[in-house]
Amino acid sequence: MRINSNLIKISALALMASYSSVASAGLNIFACEPEYGALAKELAPDAKIYSATTAMQDPHQVQARPSLIAKMRQADLAVCAGADLEVGWLPMLQMKSSNAKVRSTDLGLFFAAEQVATLDKLESVDRSMGDVHAQGNPHLHFSPQRVLKVAQALTDKLIQLDPDSKAEYQKSLTDFSKRWSDAIPVWEAKAASLRGKKVIAYHSSFRYLFSWVGIEQVADLEPKPGLPPSSSHLASLLKRTEAGDIMAIVVASYQDERGANWLGERANLPVQVLPMSVGGNEQSQDLFSLYDSVLDLLLGVKSK
Amino acid sequence: MTVLNNRITFVAAACALFSTSAFAQDPSLTNPAISAVLDGYYQNTERPMAERVEGFGLGHTELAMSANIDDMFYGKLTAVVEMHDGETELGLEEAFIQTLGMPGGFSVRAGRFLSDVGYLNNQHVHTDAFSDRPAAYRAFLGSHYFDDGVRLTYVAPTDIYWAMGIEAFKGDNMRAEDEHGEREFKDLGIYTAYTKLGGDIGANGSWQAGLSYMRNENGRLTADEHEEHEEHSDEDHGHDHSHSANYTGENTYIADFVYKWAPNGNYKYQHLTVSGEYFKVTDFTPAVHADEHLSEQSVDDQQGWYLSGVYQFSPNWSAGVRYGEVDTQEMHGDHFHGQKLKESEVSLAWHHSHFSTVRLQYTNQKGTNFDGIEDDNVITLQYVMTLGAHGAHQF
Numbered sequence: 001m002r003i004n005s006n007l008i009k010i011s012a013l014a015l016m017a018s019y020s021s022v023a024s025a026g027l028n029i030f031a032c033e034p035e036y037g038a039l040a041k042e043l044a045p046d047a048k049i050y051s052a053t054t055a056m057q058d059p060h061q062v063q064a065r066p067s068l069i070a071k072m073r074q075a076d077l078a079v080c081a082g083a084d085l086e087v088g089w090l091p092m093l094q095m096k097s098s099n100a101k102v103r104s105t106d107l108g109l110f111f112a113a114e115q116v117a118t119l120d121k122l123e124s125v126d127r128s129m130g131d132v133h134a135q136g137n138p139h140l141h142f143s144p145q146r147v148l149k150v151a152q153a154l155t156d157k158l159i160q161l162d163p164d165s166k167a168e169y170q171k172s173l174t175d176f177s178k179r180w181s182d183a184i185p186v187w188e189a190k191a192a193s194l195r196g197k198k199v200i201a202y203h204s205s206f207r208y209l210f211s212w213v214g215i216e217q218v219a220d221l222e223p224k225p226g227l228p229p230s231s232s233h234l235a236s237l238l239k240r241t242e243a244g245d246i247m248a249i250v251v252a253s254y255q256d257e258r259g260a261n262w263l264g265e266r267a268n269l270p271v272q273v274l275p276m277s278v279g280g281n282e283q284s285q286d287l288f289s290l291y292d293s294v295l296d297l298l299l300g301v302k303s304k
Numbered sequence: 305m306t307v308l309n310n311r312i313t314f315v316a317a318a319c320a321l322f323s324t325s326a327f328a329q330d331p332s333l334t335n336p337a338i339s340a341v342l343d344g345y346y347q348n349t350e351r352p353m354a355e356r357v358e359g360f361g362l363g364h365t366e367l368a369m370s371a372n373i374d375d376m377f378y379g380k381l382t383a384v385v386e387m388h389d390g391e392t393e394l395g396l397e398e399a400f401i402q403t404l405g406m407p408g409g410f411s412v413r414a415g416r417f418l419s420d421v422g423y424l425n426n427q428h429v430h431t432d433a434f435s436d437r438p439a440a441y442r443a444f445l446g447s448h449y450f451d452d453g454v455r456l457t458y459v460a461p462t463d464i465y466w467a468m469g470i471e472a473f474k475g476d477n478m479r480a481e482d483e484h485g486e487r488e489f490k491d492l493g494i495y496t497a498y499t500k501l502g503g504d505i506g507a508n509g510s511w512q513a514g515l516s517y518m519r520n521e522n523g524r525l526t527a528d529e530h531e532e533h534e535e536h537s538d539e540d541h542g543h544d545h546s547h548s549a550n551y552t553g554e555n556t557y558i559a560d561f562v563y564k565w566a567p568n569g570n571y572k573y574q575h576l577t578v579s580g581e582y583f584k585v586t587d588f589t590p591a592v593h594a595d596e597h598l599s600e601q602s603v604d605d606q607q608g609w610y611l612s613g614v615y616q617f618s619p620n621w622s623a624g625v626r627y628g629e630v631d632t633q634e635m636h637g638d639h640f641h642g643q644k645l646k647e648s649e650v651s652l653a654w655h656h657s658h659f660s661t662v663r664l665q666y667t668n669q670k671g672t673n674f675d676g677i678e679d680d681n682v683i684t685l686q687y688v689m690t691l692g693a694h695g696a697h698q699f
Binding site: 024053054056057058060061062063064065067069070071074084087088089090091092094096097098099100103104107108128166182226228254255256260 | 325375378402404405406407409411447457458459460462463464465466472500501502503504511512562568569570571572573585613618620621656657658694696697698699
């Protein structure tokens, strides 16, 4: 796995570098998604971090494969999005890895969605609605304010598990929060011209991003959450595009582009693939460059 | 509102319509994960030793409930409803507890559960890509072997996945045939030991391989006193409702592997699963006095294997091919008759969503002395659908 092995290499280098100075016992962190691997790297630079998925993999459908069981077996902390995003594989990994440390959120299990208010929480869930999450939309790493809150809570968790390194974790958090808070107004200024734009997108993957920058997702390529675009549904979307108010069709790096391309060709609309997470394109090397890249790409498609 | 397909609007509308009691998906104390599997089919004839009968029928209709009992134990109950000759029977396939908090990578499971020998055995039948288990499973494990017992597992803290387990079971369903009901069987019939290794190959592929050994204290056949043995036992092998193994032996060895592939490791759109298992069952001939041989050319091993490949080429469609053989020995008085069954199968499945599957399967079976089968074509049209909580699947 290219991205994962890079992460391991980087963290291994970080570990080697830190051995000479501070003998901080680096935690072993299992990140369910690369965005949380990247956040963990900001907050615990000495930790050994493994990301279970890449930005090219749909986190809804991950195999509870042997390599993940082996990594979870060794983890001190598992950091995941939560809100049932990983419900199809995380419980199996916990069961099979026999690692008592990561079995409960009282211990080394951390769900980002439990730290913030999620969007689109549902009172009642029925399968006829598709594969929806009662606990709200879990793709919250594109909400900069929520990322700040999650970073604070994750730091508390790191300190709980590794109290000896408390000062270092607090220093990392202060440093990250400062850089992140400074970046937010820069991003917002950059994205100002995107406000009010309308897009058609695949799933509600960019719900938080659109909500933040003021883009309106007027339709979904999926007929229902979790179901692939059907031809009849695409035909109805084509009709919708006739109003002429849509800026682009947006898909995430792990989503199939065929439906979007079909619609884009017929409606003469640009199709833009956005990195879903760190590693989703060349530019996205950490959370900062991921935000930069996503905004650059959206601004690029706006000027088309 | 001109846009009817806006998901948010839809969801809001659905909320307004179904504003009944809240339904959280997370299993908790007051809300365990409850799921049901509905399986119905039509088939033109039967596969030997299989559970599905000719005509319309219901397959594995199951109702499962699971939750963490407390911070130390997880529990699961799976009830299976089956039809036998027009009667409905309720069976328990799983009723187990498992530890969650043991140190050092150890875990204990106790109660009734699926043995972890081989690859397919501990998978739930409704996740299979074919309507029946391979012939080797039907012959040697009664399609899927679950029993009352206890298991101890250990997962090594290594980057390559390495798990080991030992199990002990009652083994009632694995007892050798006892024509006269005179035999004294041991109460603790089955012991197993297995190990599994696994890992990734690049970003696209993952593999797992395992070796298992099963000791069956009651697996050896009883000597048949009657010289001219009628072939009445063939009837019993037609289809197996009791989940009993049809061919037993004291020692069973299983080697298994599975390889899965998906572009960039993204399983949503396309993925390939290739798996295979080999079975060897030995030491089944009745124990006789050292100076007597049961027959001159006495054989003492039975074998079976299968190889299967399943490709999901879009979220809605998957296709599979499978070939399997099983060589067994049927006792007739003082000698054994070798039997062979070869099955070539293709299946095509349509998945409307992750939870609904409609499958068409064709099996060509060729039997040599096998329950009277010479050539047969079996066509099965089946649906398998799950409702309720979304259970996590095994690799």
